[in-house]
Amino acid sequence: MFKDGSIEGVIVNDLKKISDRRGWLMELFRHDELAENDYPAMAYISMTEPGIARGPHEHEEQSDLFCFLGPSDFKLYLWDNRKNSPTYLFKTTLVLGESKPASVIIPPGVAHGYKNVGNKEGMVFNCANRLYAGKNKKERVDEIRHEEDPDTPFKLD
Numbered sequence: 001m002f003k004d005g006s007i008e009g010v011i012v013n014d015l016k017k018i019s020d021r022r023g024w025l026m027e028l029f030r031h032d033e034l035a036e037n038d039y040p041a042m043a044y045i046s047m048t049e050p051g052i053a054r055g056p057h058e059h060e061e062q063s064d065l066f067c068f069l070g071p072s073d074f075k076l077y078l079w080d081n082r083k084n085s086p087t088y089l090f091k092t093t094l095v096l097g098e099s100k101p102a103s104v105i106i107p108p109g110v111a112h113g114y115k116n117v118g119n120k121e122g123m124v125f126n127c128a129n130r131l132y133a134g135k136n137k138k139e140r141v142d143e144i145r146h147e148e149d150p151d152t153p154f155k156l157d
Contacts (some may be wrong), residue, residue: 001089001153002089002090002091002153003080003089003090003091003130004090004091005087005090005091005092006074006087006092007078007079007080007085007087007088007091007092008080008085008086008087009085009105009107009110010078010104010105010106010107010110011093011105012096012102012103012104013033013095013102013103013104013115014100015027015028015067015069015101015102015103016103016143017025017101019026020139021128023058024040024044025114026069026101028065028067028103028127029065029067029103029123029127034065034105037129038063038065038105038129039126039129040065040128040129041128041129041130041131042127042128042130042132043125043128044125044126044128044132044153045123045124045125045126045128046050046123046124046126046132047098047119047121047122047123048072048074048114048116048121048122048123048124049116050072050116050117050118050119050120050121050122051115051116051117053113053114053115053116053144053147053156054113054114054115054121055077055111055112055113055114055134055147055156056077056079056111056112056113056146056147056152056154056156057111057112057113057143057144057145057146058081058108058109058110058111058112058144058146059108059109059130059143059144060109060142060144061108061126061130061142061144062122062128062129062130062142063105063107063108063128063129063130064104064105064106064112064127064128065103065104065105065126065127065128065129065143066104066106066114066124066126067101067102067103067108067124067125067126067127068096068097068099068100068102068103068104068114068122068124069097069098069123069124069125070097070098070101070122070123071081071090071097071098071118071121071122071123072097072098072116072117072118072120072121072122073095073096073097073098073099073100073117073118074095074096074097074114074116074118074122074124075093075095075114075115075117075156076091076093076094076095076096076104076112076113076114076117077091077092077112077113077114077115077149077154078091078092078093078094078106078110078111078112078157079091079110079111079112079154080109080110081109081110081111082107082108082109083111085109086098093118095126095138096121097118097122098118111146113146113147113154113156114118115156117127131140
């Protein structure tokens, strides 16, 4: 059903680790390098055990700006589910994290999930452009949870 290929609107940026005698730092995003619609409204970090997946799910309005830094690697799965997109029904998979630090902007309507494919816990930092459950957590959550559907076409291997 899905065809392999790049998905319009998904932006992958390599992250550069700047090291010195004290350790390292890494810029995750800069406003001068983001479209205004992608400016983060909130951020969270998650820790995922080896072999464990999160998703797939998608958002109707929210863009995610995921930062895969390590200390493990993740396989990121993306499916373009936007009927008006020139890359509708394209799928992309990327391995990101410790071996290839990167940030990825995932626009609304692109289903996504990731799996820790390393052998240690891994962190993912997300800077979403919408507040989870809206202001004061009093609105509907913008999330379509495909992982709860046994017949979903969005499969992680």
